[in-house]
Amino acid sequence: MKRLRFLKLRNLEITGGYKYLPNKLECLDWLDFPLKSIPRDFNLGEVVAIYLRRSQLRYVWNDSRVLAKLKILDLSDSYFLKQSPEFSTIPNLEKLVFRHCHNLSEVHHSIGALGRLSTVDLAQCSSLKELPTSFYKLKSVVTLVLDRCVRFEKLDEEIGDMTSLSTLRVNETAITELPSSMVRLKNLRCVSLRPRSDMVRFENRECLCRTKSYSREYRSTRRLLLPPSVQGLSSLDTLRISDRDLTYVPKDLGSLASLKNLDLQFCTLQSLPSLSGLNRLVDLNLTGCNLTDEIIKIMDLGSLFSLKLLDLSRNSFxxxxxxxxxxxxxxxxxxxxxxxxxxxxxxxxxxxxxxxxxxxxxxxxxxxxxxxxxxxxxxxxxxxxxxxxxxxxxxxxxxxxxxxxxxxxxxxxxxxxxxxxxxxxxxxxxxxxxxxxxxxxx
CATH class of the missing domain: 3.80.10 (Leucine-rich repeat, LRR (right-handed beta-alpha superhelix))
Structure with a gap:
């Protein structure tokens, strides 16, 4: 099998050494990988993509091997993984996916050296509280997903330097404030922020109990704050924020000329500015936003000439x-x-x-x-x-x-x-x- 380039295994244990496996593999897809780390004798020098979903990994590897061709690393559902690998050994990584790694509490600071990294998906890493400062210096990242990272509390102010960032998803986190520097993200197209930590579900019962306790404390102290201005977000076409603690939106919301989808459902708004500048808006969802006759009048709904869907349900006007x-x-x-x-x-x-x-x-x-x-x-x-x-x-x-x-x-x-x-x-x-x-x- 010297010419084998793609190896796909499911719930399989191998006895003996790994050195006899093909050394020209370009893609390794092994569901339920049984070991606590990738063994030293597993030759992955040519590999481009590694998928070890639902693995037993505690750490990825314990040697200084260099995987110069690796572009995709997906360790989703590896519940026992506590920290990421040292990234300097995989310098050309483009896609990092650690979804549902509930015990992952640390991302190595060397991630800041990955100049080609474009996608980072850490959804439901429920023990993760922060990303290293070095991460926010990356100019290449296009997509950042932190959905249901219920202990993740803060995005660094340096996020404004991530000039390629296009999609930011931080639903159901502990984030209470979006950095004002975000207005410098000229390429940002989608922001989704729905901090509803009480709805998080985990397969691990112990983790579920800890999270429920944390959620009660979190809900009693949090209040979501948005940047005072969004005028610089010239490419933004989707904005989704659903939070009962949000009482206001930036006064220049109507300046988002590229906005096509605006979803503020269940935000308890005390005011809302004129939306007359949103000439491209197609979908507007203001369900349960405490809209009164006065707010409806200020919004200037009649000026939204591109609108196809208008949801004003559960309001007071x-x-x-x-x-x-x-x-x-x-x-x-x-x-x-x-x-x-x-x-x-x-x-x-x-x-x-x-x-x-x-x-x-x-x-x-x-x-x-x-x-x-x-x-x-x-x-x-x-x-x-x-x-x-x-x-x-x-x-x-x-x-x-x-x-x-x-x-x-x-x-x-x-x-x-x-x-x-x-x-x-x-x-x-x-x-x-x-x-x-x-x-x-x-």
Whole structure:
């Protein structure tokens, strides 16, 4: 097997030495690698990629071998691994993946010498508290993932020097502040920060108990702080932050001209600036953000001309401005907006309207000109009496209508809906049909 270049093994133990294995391997993929370290006689001088997922490794190797051709090192799910290797022996590494290495508590400072490193994925390394200062000097790193590193507390201020950084994922960590130097990251495209450590799950029961205890302490003291300005993030197209302790966002949020996806769900906002500069915004999720009529007015929703999805569910406002100018809007979600009294005139492009449990809702828009409507859900909107133009939408494009609990609508509207639905095989909630049939409409 002298010509063997790719070796893939699964849950296998080898007796005897490793020196007889092919010495020209370019890819080693060994699930459940059984040893505590890679033996000295395992010749990996030509290897480009090493995948030792779910291994028994305590440390990677204990010698000074140089793997000059190694580009990918993936030790994911190696639960017993406590520290990374010394990186000076693998100078051309491009991708480092240590996902779910729950006992990994230290990354060797020599990582700062890896001038070609582009991807670092340390998700769910629950014992890791920090990265060495040398790491933040790397100009080559494009992607950094620290999701569910529940003890990871701080990103170094020097992160602003990581000029190639494009994706930063720090969901469910102990991070309470994003460094102000991040505004210098001209190539940053995606930031995802959802510190919800109480939702972390581990397979190791002991680790789970420690984490739950830590989570309670963490939640009682933390408060998320964002940089005062984001104006320098000219390439940012995705911003996801979900944290009930976040009460404000930078006042110049509307300056992110490249932003396409903005997700601030369940942030308890006290204010929100105008979003009128977000001309490329496609997806806006403000679920459960404590939005009032005053905040809605300041936001200037009507200026978001590229918007396709707007989620305003679980908020406190009573009305909305006209959305007719949003000519690309496809989906509007207003579920559980319990104070909402009226839905404004809608753009002709709209295909889905969700307004479940809007218990104060009385006034519905005219659907005569909404020619692309596919789905309407008005479950539990018991104050709704009439839905103008609904019969026209039913005849044209409607595929699903659910008005269970809308028991006060007029008999005329009930009759129109049922007649159209029977002729077109429209999907109607069975509870609607049952209720209306008891009322004598057939």
């Amino acid at each position: 009573t009305s909305l401005p006209s959305l007719c100018s949003l000519s690309k809007l496809k989906t509007l979600d207003l579920n559980y907006c319990e104070n909402l009294v009226a839905i404004p005139k809608l753009p002709a492009s709209l295909m889905m309207l969700e307004a479940k449990k809007c218990t104060a809702l009385v006034i519905m828009p005219d659907f005569s000109s909404v020619c692309n409507m596919r789905r309407i859900r008005l479950l539990g909107c018991y104050k709704v009496v009439d839905v103008p133009g609904l019969d026209r939408s039913l005849k044209n494009t409607m595929r699903l209508l659910n008005m269970a609990g809308c028991n006060n609508i007029t008999a005329t509207l009930k009759e129109k809906i049922l007649r159209v639905s029977l002729s077109l095989s429209l999907s109607l909630s069975s509870s609607i049909v049952n209720i209306w049939c008891r009322d004598g409409i057939s």
